[in-house]
Amino acid sequence: MRHGLIPGTRGRVRPMTLFGDPVLHSPCEDVTDFGPELASLVEDLFATMYAAQGVGLAANQVGESLRVFVFDCPDDDDVRHLGHVVNPRLVEADGVVLRGPEGCLSLPDLEAGTERYDHAVVEGFTVVGDPVRVHGTGFFARCLQHECDHLEGRVYADHLTGRRRRRLMRQVSRAPWRRSS
DSSP states (O other): OOOSOOTTTTOOOOOOOOTTOGGGGSOOBOOOOOSHHHHHHHHHHHHHHHHTTOSEEEGGGGTOOBSEEEEEEEOTTOOEEEEEEEEEEEEEEEEEEEEEEEEETTEEEEEEEEEEEEEEEEEEEOTTSOEEEEEEEHHHHHHHHHHHHHHTTOOGGGGOOHHHHHHHHHHHHHOTTOOOO
């Protein structure tokens, strides 16, 4: 039996911010207050991620322009990685560049072959301000890079060029969730 709280059980599911919203396309602010509001946000991020059946979620995906993300993501060996990072910095992204299917909870039901490194290291802090260093390989490395991109105001579509980008943008324009301009 697992001891302790399951992440997200005290959180509330928040509405997802969708592609095109300005908060997804602007760099997020550093967290400066490691108090109860941050702890509540992290719980809400877990609850929202689980409700949407995702493997990672950044704060700007629920409309909060703060540098924090959560994850519950397997690597290529099916080892589960569970946690959060506040004020993350991608300090390593190296190894082999692989093109793999990538989706995003802010672009529901869409994906595209996106190139990412197969190794990544993120440094930051826990919700209580303790330093943390997270290593990822394979799919988990993709997740770490994806979430760090969100906090810099980028989405996976920004990595696409040519035919792949045009195809995804056509799909976005026809998506039922697309905001009217």
